[in-house]
Amino acid sequence: MKKKPLAITASAAALSLLLAACGQGGTENTGAEGNTADAASPKIKLSIWHNFSGDDLRAQAVRAQIDKFKTEHPEIELDAQAIPPDGYRQRLKTVAAADEMPDVFFTQSGTSIKEFYDGGLIQPITPLLDQYPEWKNNFIPGSLDTLSFDGQVYATPLSGSATSFLFYNKSLFEQYNVKVPTTWDEMMTAVKTFNDNKITPISLGNKASWLAQSSIISSLADRVTGTEWFKKAVAQDGAKFTDPEFVQALSLFKELADAKAFQTGFNSLDNTQMEQYFIEGKAAMMIDGAWALTNMAASGTEEQLNQVDVTILPSVPGGKGDPNSMSGGSGGGLALSKHVEGDQLKAALDLIYTVSGPEAMEAIANSNSIVTYNVEPDQTKVMPLFYKAFNLYKSVKLTPVYDAYLTSSATEAVNNGLQEISMGGNPEDIAKKIQEAQARELGQ
Template sequence: MNMKRKAIIVCTSVLALSTILAACGNEPAKTAQAGGEKAQPPAQKVKLSIWHNFSGDDLRAKAVRAQIEKFKTAHPEVELDAQAIPPDGYRQRLKTVAAANEMPDVFYTNAGTSIQEFYDGGLIQPISQLLDKNPDWKKNFTPGAFDPLSFDNKVYATPLSGSATSLFFYNKSLFDKYNVKVPTTWDELTTAIKTFKDNKVTPISLGNKAAWLAQSSILSSLADRVTGTEWFLKAAKQDGAKFTDPEFVQALTNMKSLADAGAFQQGFNSLDNTQMEQYFIQGKAAMMIDGAWALTNMAASGTKEQLDQVKVTVLPSIPGGKGDPNSISGGPGGGLALSKKATGKQLDAALELIYTVSGPEGISAIAHSNSIVNYKIDLDQSKVTPLFFEAFNLYKSVKLTPVYDAYLTSAGTEAINNGLQELLIGGKPEDVAKKLQDAQVKALGK
């Protein structure tokens, strides 16, 4: 073979090899070519972080985490750092990183005071553009759903679920067994507590270890029955009412009377929310005052037989009270907020993540996890428990009144939470009222 032919064969082989190599890659390698173009480094992944408190085994938590996983799978170009933090310590974790201005890119926040503090601190940015881009999604939220999540006519989060913090659950089997009337008045509640106590059944299950439960689920609704909503809103602003006023002291006295009557199980200040719900669903207590989250928790842990025994209504009325007895403390729930620092591709990814979790598909998944939502939805009754369906219809038929910690300052919330723990083991209503009043005045600078 002459040298010229050998050279042609070698060149042809090299060309064939380079063609094969290029075809095997996802992108043709831009090595030294005729034009001398340099190799391009692979595109860097967009880094995105999300914090939330949907960490448990309840169906709602699983539904939210599943939507986050869907986003992760659909967006391989995003390096997602998702942290599920237990609810009891979540708010404090957020406050700690907020103080250092190191917020996650996307994070769950409660409505009211919580998101207000992030807004006042200049830590979040609006997501109004996401709602405007998806008008059908926007119009299906119930009236007022955006109100506690909006500032200066801009929406900063959309509610993932509705907040109903004071549902009155009762075990129908126990009420039937001991011939007890489901209480609609305070006197009837007192009678029910005595009857169950006499028969060695815990009247009301309570788990107040994290301190917020007694405030959010019992006092918020009980106190509104006594004082009325207008008084509380004035007291929260320290504008025409004080927490040392006689009506609030009376509400605390009513609260204390439950503990004095032996309504709760032993060690209630050492039991958490989950233990409280387990105690009730297992038939060890006749009643439980808890939030809508209990619906998804009990649906995940209770048997059909256990769930079929449970019914739901509103707290009993209180004689001489100024509030509407056909009410539940609650309103629009919290949602995913967006850090002020997110820009460019990170901002685009963050908005897409928020829509994946909070959009129509995500909201439907949350609703069908036995969770109340502030969204117009066709609920498939076969996919939820009868208890949830009953509670959802109740939620839509009652007036919603303020949850205390959605309107109090952080210091005020801490004061009443700790104060209720003391009150229920023998503290004085007047002392608890003064601690709340002093904390709220100081925090508001009045």
């Protein structure tokens, strides 16, 4: 008699299993009554878009932090999309126009994030920074300025922006007895000498058109005009892009193109091809951003990397800008859609901290990437070239990157205009197009 209740219980259990098996019908039944906890607590869905899609070490470091979040949060269904950089900004604009932003997304600092702020598409992450004051206080002073509005922070920089390093091949300079240029005359002499010896003077890949703007004209023009002039021209307050000093800056870029400083077909090559061309020793110089460091670290051999050194662009005659400078500042960061709330908001903030917090900053720095965070790169993990570039970055004045300040229309006018100039276009005509685009978008 004592065993009967146990037998009934066992039979009931067996019947329950049988009914559950029959109910499945050969497919997964996530809503079965035996799984009421899961039914009552469905997974939180979260989306993140970013442009760290390549094989470079920085992209790998960022994606590794996203994967870490996935592993640590099985209760969250994370849709992570890595979108190639060239089409990334346009894709964001498309979803922004329909107010269908991803929950978390990477955006550049300056103009890019300001457009999302002005459109009321994002919400601040200040509460997250306040939750982790040690993280907040370790960013280099000023790092959060171009990612903040009305006293609220909308993203923290995943990296530092340094867009105009002058990389050069030490072996080629020594072989042809060329001085590393510190003045414009020395630059043009170097261009001529390398051309005479059938060596491409400067590797350039301007297929996507932003490279020449970001890496060359941003720094070169500042040397001519000075930073204050540029800020006035951006605001259309006391300066215009048709002013003689800016036309002079565009003329210097034309001087490089006319002197055949760049390889044949540079407007049909992307920046990855450009960097590969340089690291293989086919060009004596390359003007590129900090991203080139992690790209070269991923693709170059130790022998190739040992041939590369780094400095800044040369001074220009009569320039009003500081010659000990380069264009740069805070890079972009992860922004938060205004629609995220409740448990999804908590999950999104946790994701941002995982990808942007102290551990991530250390991982990104050790991927040969500059960060605007107080962390010392591990010299056993980074290449000597990166360590030198990082210290160079910290020793110079940082000046504006054009596309972080100009309106979208004016940025496009600069990008397209530099391609036009490189194919024989007139600097005065291009300056007029840039001026009209900036004034029009500001309603002036």
